[in-house]
Structures are given as C-alpha cells and as structure tokens.
Amino acid sequence: KRFHKFLEIKDILPDDARKVIVEDFERLKILGEGRGPSSADYSVFINHVDFFLSLPWNKENEQEKSIENVKNKLDDDIAGQDSVKQRIGDYIAPKMLNPKGRAGILCFVGPPGVGKTYFGASIAQALNRKFIRMSLGGVSDEAEIRGHRRTYIGALPGKVLQYIKQCESKNPVFVFDEIDKMERSSRGDPSAALLEVLDPEQNHSFTDHYLDAGFDLSQVFFICTANVEHDIPPALRDRMDIIRLPGYLETEKLEIAKKFLVPKALVEVGLTQNDVKVIFPDEVILKIIREYTREAGVRDLARRITQISRKNAGKFLxxxxxxxxxxxxxETVESFLGPPKHRREDAKLTGVGVAIGLAWTPYGGEILRVQSRFFPAVKKDEFTFSQTGLQKEVMLEANKAALTIVRNKTGQKEEDTWLKSIHLHIPEGAIPKDGPSAGITTLCSLYSLFTRKIAKPFLAMTGEIDLEENILPIGGVKEKVIAAMRAGIKEVMLPSGNEPDLHDVPKEIKDSLKFIFVSTVDEALNVVFGKENKEPSPVS
Structure with a gap:
C-alpha cells in the first residue's frame, strides 16, 4: 500500500525527495528478507516512509479570489486598525494575482492583546486557507524547527513539517507567535534554523533533518508576531516586512467590547443559551476600561467582562x-469588581520644576511627569545630581546632557554650582525607564527649576537632545500621541524629524491635538515657556 501511494505522487516529488524514498523502500526490502519487522531498523524506515507519504506534496486549498471579500472579512472580524488592514490588503493582492509567486514575510509587532495572532486567523479564513499557529516563546532547541536526524533514537521531524502534515495542505497561513522570545542554548540557535524557513529565496526547498529531503514551503503564507521589534534577531528582522499594531483607542475598545467581548462572554457563561438579555451601556464599558484595566489591547478588558458575566450567571441561578x-x-460594576484598580495619570497643571513627557512601553504609550528640585549640598564643595524613579543608563546620560545645556543657557556661575544640589525624579518608581527620548522633557524641567518659570500647561513633549542643542527624532510616535490624547493633553511638541510619522496617527487624534515641531532647544524653550526666554531669570 505504501509503495502504491508512492507511485501516485512520484511524478510531483522533487528529485532529492524521490531518491530518498526509493532508498527507504530498497532498505525495507533488504530488511524484510532478513529479520523483517523484528529488526530495530525496520520500524525506523517504516516510520520515515509513513511520515514522508503523509505530507501534502500536492494538496492545497483553493484561495479566495476577491480582494473585496477579504477586506470585508477583516472588517467584520476586527474593529479599528484600519491602516493595518489596508497594508494587509496591499500585501494580499499580489498573492491573488500570482498565487505561485514568492512573497515576503509579514511580522506584526505590538503590545499584548492588540490582536496580532487573531489577525493571522482572520487572514486564513478570509483567504480560505488552513490556519497553523506555532508558539516560539522559550524555544531554545534548533530541532524544534529542523527535527532530528533519523540516526538518533526517538528521532522526530521538526514542528514546521509536523504542523504542515496535520493541516493536510501545502498553502496554509502559518503564524510563528512570539518570535522575539526565542532563546539560544547549547542545543543550537532556533532563530538560525528559521532563516531557511522564512527566506523566500530558500524556503522553496526547506530541508528538515528527519525528512532528509527538500519540501516546498514557498506557498505557505508565513506571519510572525512579536511584542518588541528590537528583540527580534537582526538576521530574521531583515527578512520580514514589519507592520506595527499600536494600542487601541478608547473608542475602538468600546466598539470591540460591544461587538465581540460582551457577546462572547455571555455565551461562555451560558446566559445567551438561556435567553437572558444583559445590557451593558456605554458608560459601564467605559468605566471598566478606565478604572479596571491598564493595557494597550483588550485582553484584560475581556477578563473583566467575563468576570461580571459570571456574577450575572450566579444571580440568574x-x-x-x-x-x-x-x-x-x-454601581453594579463596583459591587462586582470591587473598588477601581487604576487611577489614570491625567494631565494636570504644571509647577516650577515640572514638565510633562511622553514615553513608549511594550504595553502602549504613557505620560511622564518629570520633576526636579534643589536641595542643600551635603558639602560646600560637592555637587550632587540625584536621579530617582528607576531610571536606566541611557536616560541617565540624557539627563546629564540636559543639565549641561541648562547650566550654559541660564548663565549659572561656577560658585553657584556648589550651593545647591539637584534631585530629578520620575514617579512610578517601580517601573524601569530608559531611552533618550525624555531628554527635552528633562531639560525643560531643569530649565523651569533654574529660572522659576512654569511650563505651558497641558503640553507634552518628547525628543532626544545633543550638546549642540539639536532635538533629534525618536520612535514610538503613534503610541505616545495616543497616550497624550487619553491623558487630556491639548498640545504635543515633537522633533521636526518625526513629522512624517503623523501619517500613521488616526485622524481623530490628529484632529483633537495641536502638534508643534521643533528642531533646536531654543525653539522648544520658546514653545514651552514663551518668547521671553532670550533673557533667562537668575538662579534662585
């Protein structure tokens, strides 16, 4: 039976695959004439032949041919993320025109809970392809990708071909989840093994150690997901088209909750099946979003809604x-979930020594209140620059550059340097903070401290500085701008080099905020403190 199955597919097999399977049959024939199935090698070759013949060498699903149907499916499944869906549509169109053509690899990068994996599943349904998901978090063995050679006892094929075999199709949508969390170990580097899988120039003949022959992966629609882009191995990142998924806006979370999360939770707890209608007004969902979750995605929001639905199920019984x-x-929300868990950091009036900055985190953007104060020097001839709030190395260096610029600009005399030391603090000290983009915020905080001028209220800023007093471009603009709008900020000051990044910012955010672009420290100080900064006030 095995040989007859081989004869059915031999004409579509690559030359090296045909050679390997013929050698297996010849070896089985020799073993059969000897000890037969009782031979230790007999089961090794039989298992290899069975796996070889079970692979979908010529099986594939017929792909959806209408780009409009694909876009409609994505719109039905996923709320918001319009720019991301547009890019996915642009990527899918060439695959429809030339299904056999080789294409790049998509990589969705974004905080947890924004729908990276769900995008992959939705794309598979929209294209009428099978869906495979393989988690790479914590994978440290190259054999997970390439398999073991048959000479090893208990050898197995790699997970890539195992999943291809299970789905019985050579053109599935294959999602490698958490590609930024692989680990190198003494058992090899799995990221190196993935290079052949994901490289369009090589994956038409992917060689698994167990199979020992090339298998065509060029028709597979590969998608990778990651939380942090710079944690992706550089060689892999170079082979992928990065699509960044930002955190959801409050209005998008509200729509997702009404359209997906609430109905799903009611089915999960059995209320829908018992014809119980549970009404979640917008004000209730917004209260859960604002006071019981703190995330860029909707995973925690889903948990809270399910928790409330369980309480309602108990009430029904x-x-x-x-x-x-x-x-x-x-009021019912508080009785079910307890007191609010989060008090969002909203924009407040600034005082002397305070400036509002914007920060990027893996979970979305945040606002930072950078605070500075003078305190008496411990020794007359010893100046102390105390920096607290769990600031890391790059941020500490940016702070020193800011202090140098402020001293020069305010005309601080050398003898004044030793009179007072400075304490620079960023609240939420349990959360590590790093990066150069808070440089201009630190500078404005220190400038306010030295001149006793108060920064413009409801203005947030971000930007790296250098000692030539330039303000340099930074990353994470979209997430930072979204955080500014959530916090009630009215104006955002950005480096001039980041002006093109506003293209990716949703229109409703651009309409609700005023953006100011600066390229030098003087321009920034004029925006934050007014035009009179040509003549700084004396240090006090």
Whole structure:
C-alpha cells in the first residue's frame, strides 16, 4: 500500500525527495528478507516512509479570489486598525494575482492583546486557507524547527513539517507567535534554523533533518508576531516586512467590547443559551476600561467582562432562572469588581520644576511627569545630581546632557554650582525607564527649576537632545500621541524629524491635538515657556 501511494505522487516529488524514498523502500526490502519487522531498523524506515507519504506534496486549498471579500472579512472580524488592514490588503493582492509567486514575510509587532495572532486567523479564513499557529516563546532547541536526524533514537521531524502534515495542505497561513522570545542554548540557535524557513529565496526547498529531503514551503503564507521589534534577531528582522499594531483607542475598545467581548462572554457563561438579555451601556464599558484595566489591547478588558458575566450567571441561578433581563450600571460594576484598580495619570497643571513627557512601553504609550528640585549640598564643595524613579543608563546620560545645556543657557556661575544640589525624579518608581527620548522633557524641567518659570500647561513633549542643542527624532510616535490624547493633553511638541510619522496617527487624534515641531532647544524653550526666554531669570 505504501509503495502504491508512492507511485501516485512520484511524478510531483522533487528529485532529492524521490531518491530518498526509493532508498527507504530498497532498505525495507533488504530488511524484510532478513529479520523483517523484528529488526530495530525496520520500524525506523517504516516510520520515515509513513511520515514522508503523509505530507501534502500536492494538496492545497483553493484561495479566495476577491480582494473585496477579504477586506470585508477583516472588517467584520476586527474593529479599528484600519491602516493595518489596508497594508494587509496591499500585501494580499499580489498573492491573488500570482498565487505561485514568492512573497515576503509579514511580522506584526505590538503590545499584548492588540490582536496580532487573531489577525493571522482572520487572514486564513478570509483567504480560505488552513490556519497553523506555532508558539516560539522559550524555544531554545534548533530541532524544534529542523527535527532530528533519523540516526538518533526517538528521532522526530521538526514542528514546521509536523504542523504542515496535520493541516493536510501545502498553502496554509502559518503564524510563528512570539518570535522575539526565542532563546539560544547549547542545543543550537532556533532563530538560525528559521532563516531557511522564512527566506523566500530558500524556503522553496526547506530541508528538515528527519525528512532528509527538500519540501516546498514557498506557498505557505508565513506571519510572525512579536511584542518588541528590537528583540527580534537582526538576521530574521531583515527578512520580514514589519507592520506595527499600536494600542487601541478608547473608542475602538468600546466598539470591540460591544461587538465581540460582551457577546462572547455571555455565551461562555451560558446566559445567551438561556435567553437572558444583559445590557451593558456605554458608560459601564467605559468605566471598566478606565478604572479596571491598564493595557494597550483588550485582553484584560475581556477578563473583566467575563468576570461580571459570571456574577450575572450566579444571580440568574439564585433566582431560579426567572430573570430574563439584567441591566448593568456603574454601581453594579463596583459591587462586582470591587473598588477601581487604576487611577489614570491625567494631565494636570504644571509647577516650577515640572514638565510633562511622553514615553513608549511594550504595553502602549504613557505620560511622564518629570520633576526636579534643589536641595542643600551635603558639602560646600560637592555637587550632587540625584536621579530617582528607576531610571536606566541611557536616560541617565540624557539627563546629564540636559543639565549641561541648562547650566550654559541660564548663565549659572561656577560658585553657584556648589550651593545647591539637584534631585530629578520620575514617579512610578517601580517601573524601569530608559531611552533618550525624555531628554527635552528633562531639560525643560531643569530649565523651569533654574529660572522659576512654569511650563505651558497641558503640553507634552518628547525628543532626544545633543550638546549642540539639536532635538533629534525618536520612535514610538503613534503610541505616545495616543497616550497624550487619553491623558487630556491639548498640545504635543515633537522633533521636526518625526513629522512624517503623523501619517500613521488616526485622524481623530490628529484632529483633537495641536502638534508643534521643533528642531533646536531654543525653539522648544520658546514653545514651552514663551518668547521671553532670550533673557533667562537668575538662579534662585
């Protein structure tokens, strides 16, 4: 039976694959004439032949041919992320025109819970392809990708071909999840093994150690996901087209909750099956978003809604199943979830020595209140620059550059240097902070301290500085701008080099904020403190 199956597919097999399987049959024939199935090698070759013949050498799903149907499917499945869906549509169109053509590899980068993996599943459904997901978090063995050679006891093929075999199609959508969390170990580097899998110039003949022959992966639609782009091995990153998924806006979270999360939770706890109508008004969902979650995605929001739905399910059973409608309100939320867990850092009026900055985190953007104060020097001839709030090395260096510029600009005399020391603090000290983009914020905080001038209220800023007083471009603009809008900021000051990055910012955010672009420290100080900064006030 095995040989007849081989004869059915031999004409479509690559030359090296045909040679390997013929050698297996010849070896089995020799072993059969000897000890037969009782031979230790017999089961090794039989297992290899079985795996070889079970691979979908010529099986594939017929792909959806209408780009409009694909876009409609993505719109139905995923709320928001319009720019991301547009880029995915642009990427899919060439695959429809030339299904056999080789294409690049997509990589979705974004914070947890924004739908990176779900995008992959939705794309598979939209294209009428099978869906495979392989988690790479913590994978440290190259054999997970390439498999073991048959000479090893208990040898197995790699997970890539195992999943291809299970889905019985050579053109699935294959998602490598958490590609930024692989680890190198003494058992090899899995990221190096992935190079052949993901490189369009090589994966038409991917060689698994166990199979020992080339298998065509060029028709597979590979998608990778990651939380942090710079943690992706550089050689892999060079082979992928990066698509960044930012955190959801509050309005998008509200829509997702109404359209997906609430209905799913009600089905999960059994209320929908018992014809119980649970009404979640917008004010209730917004309260959960603002006071019980702190995330760029919607994963925690889904947990909170499910938690409330379980309480409602218990309430339904306590009343003997007689309840047919449950109306939620803000007071009910607090009785079910307890006191609010988060008080969002909103924009407040600034004082002397305070400036508002913007920061990027793996979970979305945040605002920072950079605070500075003078304190008496411990020794008359010893100046101290105390920096607290769990600031890391790059940020500490940016702070020193800011202090140097401020001293020069305010005309601080050398004898004044030793009179007072400076304490620079960024609240939420349990959270590590790093990067150069807070340089201009630190500078404005120190300038306010030295001149006793107060920074413009409801203005947030971000930008790296150098000793020539230039303001340099930074990353994470979209996430930072979204955080500014959430916090009630009215104006955002950005480096001039980041002006093109506003293209990716949603229109509703651009319409609600005023953007100011600066390229030098003088321009920034004029924006933050007014035009009179030509003549700084004396140090006090």
């Amino acid at each position: 306590q009343h003997g199943g007689s309840i047919k409608s449950i109306q939620m309100n803000p």
